[in-house]
Amino acid sequence: LAGVGGCVCRAPIMDCQTGRMIGDLTIREMAQRSGFSEPTLRYYEKIGLLGAVPRDRDSGYRRYDSATAERVEALACLRSSGMSVTGMRRYVDLLARPDAAEELRQLFADHADRLAAQIERLQVRHEYLSAKAGLWDARVRHDAEAEANAVTRVKEVLDRF
């Protein structure tokens, strides 16, 4: 993609080298970008979360265009904030409705809040893990004072759960 330069048009354009539309992604690329595995992408398509994913004329292979890729990335954010597949299906259904802007706003705002709360919990857990690492480090070094301090630190973190 780098070095193509000079193209300022927005319409899809063919890459002379690969014959693929520039910007379209293979399933492997889509998996890496989104964090979903390849089987998961096929699974989501099968159960109707992605609609019709475009295919390469010749090979029949999936080609994720920018619209599909955008949807996949939105789903990845919702999934990683703890939304179930049922919840994602609800999102996709809303997208198909022309009058659902307010519901969509609400859905994203809710999930942003949920994710923020989850991040806070994970930060406490992170402090716990590093306190535990410190504790075992003190034990490895046979440093009784550091161990006592680490024990105190672990207990303090536990109280924050």
Added chain:
Amino acid sequence: LAGVGGCVCRAPIMDCQTGRMIGDLTIREMAQRSGFSEPTLRYYEKIGLLGAVPRDRDSGYRRYDSATAERVEALACLRSSGMSVTGMRRYVDLLARPDAAEELRQLFADHADRLAAQIERLQVRHEYLSAKAGLWDARVRHDAEAEANAVTRVKEVLDRF
């Protein structure tokens, strides 16, 4: 528990009102503290992750003492940083060995790093979700300028994945 006050001893002591050892937790309390569901706690016990959970003499109900509760909380931190059940079993096995301090230090340090990386990714996803909420908010308000700004913001966040 509040109002018991005045007790500075460390040994378990019986609560006159409930007949339970002070500090011991029911399965419901353990579930709330750890974030695991009750079935999950029973499941983990069944597959050997918790060893022998103490039982109430009379009722036969589970009573999570402080040692068990500490283990459950450690497992909760490892689980929420993405460790599999197999990984948690490895942790439990290390705990049983007297010479595994270095491995345990490494295990916690690794998982602290992993969790830190995960938190960073989630923060980007959070920005994406709130940018999307802003986008749909602009659409609800029919504010074309805000919508254009929101589109830009969403694209900027996407580039950070």
Added chain:
DNA sequence: TTGCTCCTCACGTCACGTGAGGTGGC
């Protein structure tokens, strides 16, 4: 020919969730 990526379809797996049927103290 080898190696690589992709395909479909069926079955397997992981980590629980649920529900039936039952107990024991206020």
Added chain:
DNA sequence: TTGCTCCTCACGTCACGTGAGGTGGC
């Protein structure tokens, strides 16, 4: 008696993962 929490055990479910068997361009 009712309501509440807890129990065991079997089966169900969710969200994929894996593996067999096959294709198509370098």
